[in-house]
Amino acid sequence: MPTVDIYNVDGKVVGSMDLNENVFGVEVRPDVMHEVVVNYLANQRQGTQSTKTRTEVRGGGIKPWRQKGTGRARQGSIRAPQWVGGGVALGPKPRDYRYTLNKKTRRLALKSALSAKVLENEIIVLDAFSCDEIKTKQVASLLKNLNVKEKALIVLPENDKNVVCSARNIAGVDTTFVGAINTYEVLNHTKCIILKDAVTKLEEVYA
Numbered sequence: 452m453p454t455v456d457i458y459n460v461d462g463k464v465v466g467s468m469d470l471n472e473n474v475f476g477v478e479v480r481p482d483v484m485h486e487v488v489v490n491y492l493a494n495q496r497q498g499t500q501s502t503k504t505r506t507e508v509r510g511g512g513i514k515p516w517r518q519k520g521t522g523r524a525r526q527g528s529i530r531a532p533q534w535v536g537g538g539v540a541l542g543p544k545p546r547d548y549r550y551t552l553n554k555k556t557r558r559l560a561l562k563s564a565l566s567a568k569v570l571e572n573e574i575i576v577l578d579a580f581s582c583d584e585i586k587t588k589q590v591a592s593l594l595k596n597l598n599v600k601e602k603a604l605i606v607l608p609e610n611d612k613n614v615v616c617s618a619r620n621i622a623g624v625d626t627t628f629v630g631a632i633n634t635y636e637v638l639n640h641t642k643c644i645i646l647k648d649a650v651t652k653l654e655e656v657y658a
Contacts, residue, residue: 452469452470452471452472452476453469453470453472453475453476453569454467454468454469454470455467455468455470455569455574455575455576456468456576457576457577457578457647458575458576458577458578458597459577459578459579460577460579460580460592460593460596461596462596462597462598465578466578468576468647468650470569470650470654471654471658473562473654473657473658474562474565474566474653474654474657474658475562475565475566475569475574476566476569477559477562477563477566478563478566479563479566479567479570480559480560480563481563483556483559483560483563484560484563484564484567484634484638486552486556486560487552487556487557487560487561487634487635488560488634488635488638490550490551490552491633491634491635492635493548493549493550494548494549494550496548498545498546498547498548499545500543500544500545501542501543501544501545502538502539502542502543502544503538503539503542504538504539504540504542505528505530505531505532505537505538505540506538507538508530508536508537508538509530510529510530510536511528511529511530511531511534511537512528514526514527514528515528515529557634558657560634561632561633561634561637561657562657563634564634564637564638565637565643565653567638568637568643573641573642573643574642574643574645575597575599575642575643575644575645576645576646576647576650577597577644577645577646577647578646578647579646579647579648580593580605580614580646581611581613581614582611582613582614582617583613584613585612585613585616585617586617587617587618587620587621589617590605590614590617590618590621590624591621593644594621594624597644599642599644601623601640601641601642602623602624602639602640602641602642603623603624603625603640603641603642603643603644604624604625604626604627604636604637604639604640604642604643604644605618605624605625605626605627605644605646606626606627606628606629606632606643606644606645606646606649606653607626607627607628607629607646607649608628608629608646608648608649608651608652609628609629609630610628610630610631611626611628614626623640625640628649629649629652629653629656632653
C-alpha cells in the first residue's frame with residue numbers, strides 16, 4: 452500500500468497517509484493511457500477545417516483552349532487541382548472527430564496515471580487549501596512553499612471558483628476537481644497537488 456506525506460500550506464510535513472492500492476497502486480498500463488489520451492485529444496478537435504473543391508473555386512467556367520491541335524495538354528478548366536488557384540483534390544472537410552471508449556478503459560487509464568505519479572514521487576497531498584478571495588499571490592505562495600517549479604495540477608474535492616481564478620494566471624498551473632479529472636491532465640503536468648479530501652473522494656469513486 453503506497454504511503455505519502457501530507458503537507459500544509461507552509462510546505463511542512465504534518466502527517467502521512469496510506470493510499471488505496473486499487474487507485475494509486477495498480478499496474479501502470481502505458482498502452483491504455485495512450486489510447487485514452489489520443490481519444491481525449493481527438494474529442495477536443497473542432498473539426499471546422501475546410502478546403503474548396505474545383506466546384507467551389509470561383510471562375511474556370513470556360514475551357515482554356517481547344518481540345519486538339521495546340522500541342523499542349525488537354526485542359527477543361529483553369530480551376531482543376533493541377534492549376535495554381537485551382538481547387539483542392541480530396542482536401543479536408545468539416546467532420547466530427549469524436550469517438551467513445553469503454554468506461555472501464557477510461558477508469559483504468561486514470562488509475563494507471565495516478566499510480567505512475569506515485570511511483571515517480573510526483574504526487575503532493577495537501578491537508579487543506581482555500582482562498583478567501585481571488586488572489587494569485589496565495590497560490591503562488593503555496594507553490595513556492597512546496598518548492599514546485601514544474602507544471603502543476605491542483606486537484607480539488609469540488610469546484611472552487613476562488614482557487615480556480617487565483618491559479619489561472621500562473622503559467623503551467625491548472626486546476627481541476629474530482630468530478631472532472633482526466634488522464635490527459637494528470638500526465639500533462641509534472642506535479643499533482645491533491646487535497647486530502649480529494650484523495651478520499653477519488654478512492655471512493657475509483658476503488
